[in-house]
Amino acid sequence: MDIQRYLQEQKERVDSALERYLPKKEELASNLYSAMQHSLFAGGKRIRPILSIASFEAAGGKGERILSFACALEMIHTYSLIHDDLPAIDNDDYRRGKPTCHKVFGEAVALLAGDGLLTEAFRLMTHPHATERSPGDEALLLDLISEVAQAAGVSGMVGGQVVDIESEGKAVDLPTVQYIHTHKTGAMILASVRVGARLGGAKETLLKALTRYGESLGLSFQIADDILNVEGKAALMGKQTGTDLFKRKATYPSVLGVEESKIRSKELVEMAIDALKQLGPEADPLREIARFIIAREY
């Protein structure tokens, strides 16, 4: 399969659903809507929503009902980037080649645009294509919302983010770096895969396999990100590189070195692909996404 084409097609599917789902602009609070839109359509790769779609379809899911969850995952990811970029945390002026949210709309509106996206994500998950809802779905939907909240919150992304910040400039050990990565990035990657699988109807064995895939992929993804921060080309990435080293961030390259990190990242991708061995061609997108993770240059 042509992974670039697949990614492009799914990205367009996600983008058009996001446009549909983003609340319509109200006159008085128009800056808030513009700020949300600015960051939501700033050229993200849509990795999380695409993973949820690929996993949904690998599990036999059909139709469009995954899209509200897919969009919610991207809204949560985007809110986390807006807050990360604020002067209170990373103080970044550019992301994906564009000025960050607070550089355009000011800190107050950016902060609230993040809050708005997070809240909207939860609203969206309660309404996955209501017309397609089948009886008995509601208990599953509640479980999925809970799983996303767990992955996004203090036991997941937010927790990892705090440890990441508090580790800056300190000598940290591998377990701490692992904690940061499995929480800060891994949890939401895993949740994307699992939510797709569960909404697609995956039974226990398949869900276990996809969970193993998501765990390996999540860690591999973050290591690849860390390597790109050392070796990537700023022009391709649309943001400064070398910033982790400058800030003395706790990363795999800083603890294990770049070469060892590359080996680890490749091993994890192989583990992710191996977890899918019971699946046929319906899991090809998941396999190719895993390969793309370590091959990408942005």
Added chain:
Amino acid sequence: MDIQRYLQEQKERVDSALERYLPKKEELASNLYSAMQHSLFAGGKRIRPILSIASFEAAGGKGERILSFACALEMIHTYSLIHDDLPAIDNDDYRRGKPTCHKVFGEAVALLAGDGLLTEAFRLMTHPHATERSPGDEALLLDLISEVAQAAGVSGMVGGQVVDIESEGKAVDLPTVQYIHTHKTGAMILASVRVGARLGGAKETLLKALTRYGESLGLSFQIADDILNVEGKAALMGKQTGTDLFKRKATYPSVLGVEESKIRSKELVEMAIDALKQLGPEADPLREIARFIIAREY
């Protein structure tokens, strides 16, 4: 009934549920947990959760299943205060007589503690005392989560907050002040009342009455807050007063004057109480809470 005693008893009920529901401290991210705890137990009056309980019980609801929603409403309120107090928005050093979250834990951790509380609130709402869940409940729970998200998000609290900030220092008209108040404070007050009523089993006529109560109360509450900012005693309130005037905030007193605002606030409380006229003594707590709103000094 003795409203002070009622408020105290319900506050203790909410406080002990909050302690039970707040996620347990993890070693690596311990500052995050301390920050959430600091703000969640900083002496709030628990108006929103108590309203949800009073409304739940007025509608005939029994038992403890309202408590997870009650706590979620308070977590959302607390997150909004943490973010409001940040230098990016109000830059407040004290609240309820204690240093604000970012003064104690730094801006990054405070920002993330807010994000964590908001996310945790949604997780909590998916699990209202699972053992007490009756079949068919799930569709209602999804609806209630959606209603809270709507009230907390861009069409509610977050939207009102943005308009509030953008109106500072400008000459604004009454419709704008009304927009700010119905969105920033009113929406979550109304949601508290409605969520309690719906979870308590209120049918259409009762829900309509309680909705009218919640709408009037929400607006009255914010006007009373604005008046306290002008006339309140800083020592009782635990924070500076007169700040709205200093910041040229869009408030009722600034647009209508203090006396006219007091009249308006009283009228709204009477409207709120009038909305309950079909109800018996089971709605006394709601009536007394409404009277308390304009009589309080903090």
